[in-house]
Amino acid sequence: MIYRLALVTLALAAVLGDQAGAEYRFPMPEFESGYERPQMEAPPPKLTSPVVDVALLAGLMALTAFAVLKLRSRNWVLTLMVVSLFYFGFYRKGCVCPVGATQNVFNILIGDGAPVPLLISIFFLLPLIFALYFGRVFCAAVCPLGAIQEACAVQPVQIPRTAENVLGMFAYAYLGLAMLGLYTGTGFLICRYDPFVGFFRLGGSFNMLMAGGVLLVIGIFIARPYCRFLCPYGVLLRWASIFSRRHASVTPAECIQCRLCETSCPYNAINLPTPAVQSEPRRAGARRLGWMLAAMPLVIAAAGLAGVLAHPLLSRLHPVILLAERIAAEQRGDFGDLTIESEAFHASQQSPAELYAQADAVRRRFRAASAAFGVFLGLAFWGRMVRLSVIRKSPDYEIDRGACLSCGRCFAYCPVEKPNDVAA
Amino acid sequence: MDSRDKIDRREFIRAAAVLAAGGGAWMAARPDAEGMVWQIDPAKCIQCGRCATNCVLNPSAVKCVHTYEICGYCDLCSGYLQPGAKARDTGAENELCPVGALKRKFIEEPFYEYTVDEERCFGCAKCVKGCGQFGNGSLHLQIKRDLCVNCNECSIARNCPSDAIRRVPARRGYLFKQWVSGEESEG
Structure with a gap:
């Protein structure tokens, strides 16, 4: 009996391809032999004491x-x-x-x-x-x-x-x-x-x-x-x-x-x-430092700009961007088959337009973050240059x-x- | 400015930095943030098989778990047998599980009990897919907390195509499937 039921349901499931939630395909059996369903194991996490x-x-x-x-x-x-x-x-x-x-x-x-x-x-x-x-x-x-x-x-x-x-x-x-x-x-x-x-x-x-x-x-x-x-x-x-x-x-x-x-x-x-006799006159060093201070805004602006230019590349670290690019390419017909990601996306309720909007929001965040990243790197680079160009007097190791x-x-x-x- | 002033100033900066950082961290940290654990939402899982390969552990901390309350105890189990299996027995050529981790035991005519051998299971989700397609969906994947090393960024979650893995407070139970509605709930 149960076999036939199974087969019928199999066929039904195949036809409808349904995602029935609350309804179960097979009735839960009532056992006559006194069988009891085992308890599910739910082991707690193994934690070491933070102390x-x-x-x-x-x-x-x-x-x-x-x-x-x-x-x-x-x-x-x-x-x-x-x-x-x-x-x-x-x-x-x-x-x-x-x-x-x-x-x-x-x-x-x-x-x-x-x-x-x-x-x-x-x-x-x-x-x-x-x-x-x-x-x-x-x-x-x-x-x-x-x-x-x-x-x-x-x-x-x-x-x-x-x-x-x-x-x-x-x-x-x-x-x-x-x-x-x-x-x-x-x-x-x-x-x-x-x-x-x-x-x-x-x-x-x-x-x-x-x-x-x-x-x-x-x-x-x-x-x-x-x-x-x-x-x-x-x-x-x-x-x-x-x-x-x-x-x-x-x-x-x-x-x-x-x-x-x-x-x-x-x-x-x-x-x-540092050697007792200075390798360059004091004024040369001061002038170099002056130039470096003057160059600071330039370095930062250039580095920030480089960051903004690099943001499309960096944004590909983000899975949403990769998925949006993949879906866009699939819709253009570049790929014959689907990846697991794009399959999951098609199965979900989201529309491509929503995904693209989401990707755009992520890209905007990346543009701001890449600019800040560039500025940070520029500042670090500039700071190191300044540190290296200033000669410190220290007689010892x-x-x-x-x-x-x-x-x-x-x-x-x-x-x-x-x-x-x-x-x- | 003599060296004495210089030392005092440095001392002040140091103390201020320690206080600011310590105070900031104290304010930011929450005691209730202790004990978040990663769990799979069975309602979202699409059985892609990545849980088996993307965990930092080998074998994966993801195992198949069985909600017995939902199980139909079928003889013709689509989670246990390969599609088109020649016989409904324990022959390796008929079993769907590649490592023989799903065991079956006769209970009474016509019911069979299915249990997961956790030592063998590596979370490939083949049985879960079979069970969900043609059965009641009582088999599903879950991250076992005793095995999970609780990474900062779950490497399976990052690769999960359906976004099914999320952090839940440890006080909340496992996200097991429950008998009541067929939806995930506290276990």
């Missing part, structure tokens, strides 16, 4: 600050790094991390304003506050992304400072792109293109593992390429660290200009002493507080003893 996460983050950063500033011990930094690599990396599988939390926090300001759990905002803030007081101790040993790269940096070489400065601009571009992604509702780009999370999860897409693998292999020689040239959160930490109250220093006491530390830093974060990752490599290179009588 443990925050306590470990703060504790590890405090210990790192102590190891860097008081103990001056690279071995301690490495030990803490291993702890963090295993907890925040392999145990927590790379999430939660302050690099990604940046997006959640900025999402309140410029994105869709989704409420942020306290844990996330604490994760975003704590490393910045620590950087304001002790330098980038988060980068040194607590960040799992930094830790996995530091573990691979076995044969670091110094790259030319020019290359360092140029490549460092990509981090600003990445930060800008991440903000653009938030403003336009494209998504959380930093998480999407996180290269190392695949290793922490012990599995990932081919592209993700490939990107991570390439970065780690490069990182054998050019230490921590992601941290220096890409990390968007690193940009914020850099700004905070410049104002740090205490910061790691190459020498525990007075610099004796022995030059031994010159090659110690793989991150080019040790500023060489000093740490560049913005760039220094507090890794502690240089400590062992300094022959100067810590003074015993007065605590440093």
